[in-house]
Amino acid sequence: MAERFADLESALQALGTRIAVPPAPSITPAVVSRLETERLRRRRPPFPGLALWSRRRALMVAAFAVLAVLALAAAARFTIGAVQIRIQPTPSATSGTPPSFDLSVLGPARSPSDAAASLPFRTALPAGPRPDAAYIVEGPTGQRSVAFAWLPSTTYPRIEGTPWGLIVLEIPGDDELVLKTLNAFQDMVTTVVQGRPAAWIPAPHELELRTRVGSQTFSVGGNVLIWERSGVTYRVETALGSDAAAALAASIGG
């Protein structure tokens, strides 16, 4: 540029560092969600009666729903990987409302990379922001699981009753580490995540965590999505709705 503008150019470059620009919003989950949704839509066969589901997904959900109902009729409980879900219309025998799910009972927070490195299985994270903390959970038989946690943000609004915006619990094996107690079967919706049967629980419920040092019961105020894939059970707790949670879940592990 001509010498006559040298001062103006320098001043404009300096100005660029002084303009107030709002923090960049976390658009990654929204972009991924849109792309995943579009990919599913393109795969969908044009059957009017199955407007929202592919035939395969709908059949799988129907079969899973039937099994769930049969399981309920038999024992009012069924299992997804390491999570057992129990329907109990009356409150539990414990007096009062249990405390909110508090990750700090699991021990000190660790860096997500340190936690992942200490585990005997390969962890997976959703697309988007990195977790802010991780907690190791040691089950009754010594198996180690992990809970990744994200602080609240515009992407992950605060989960009621917790200081977190997103919690992803990853449990290897099928030793029952978590027992969930719902008030009614209607509190749970059967769905599919990554081609696997899943449970979407958009209602407050109780969670019993079985660790090496005993069991503790908590109340859960967030929405929860549970599924099992390749021997690992995933439990996502979020304030997001079902579509956003499904997109987030679909992005875990690629």
Add this chain to the structure above:
Amino acid sequence: MIDGVEGRPLEDVDLIERARDGDVRAYGDLVERYRDIAFRTAYLITRSAADAEDAAQEAFVKAYYALGRFRTQSPFRPWILRIVANEARNRVRSAKRREGLALRLAEGRLSGDAAPSPEAAALDRERAEALLAGLARLSEPDRQIITCRYLLDLSEAETADTLGLRTGTVKSRLSRALGRLRDVLPETLGPLSVTEVNDG
């Protein structure tokens, strides 16, 4: 990133290859890598946080479907910024009233900056405000080329890619835009040189 918390971050080209194969999560990592500069670019063009967010999001979605046309030997940044700038300019064109939207100076120290650069410190508030006011009086094309080249600190080649121009055209248009900016700045403003201050 894509290989889990233990993995080394992948290069852009690896993420692009995976995204081309339908790996949306890999593309999510690429979005995460460039969302800051994409949003900043869109914001400086639209002067609206909401429009900038929409433009950046739309640009990344469109870019995903255009990955087949991306030349992997080229840098990804100017390519995505070109799409972002197009989306942002579309919003500027389609909005009926933008008079109330203006860039403003940050109060105090900028977040993420350990300390202001010597150039930033040397440009006093009065001159910075005058420059902003002058920019606001320019036409959109003049403002956009100055924004890309100086406010975003893109190279001439990146500015050309971002705005879809040839490098020679960028040079000539910048020269004219700077001349017009000089014309609208108040004569009472005095010298804008920041190098004299740095030398002192």
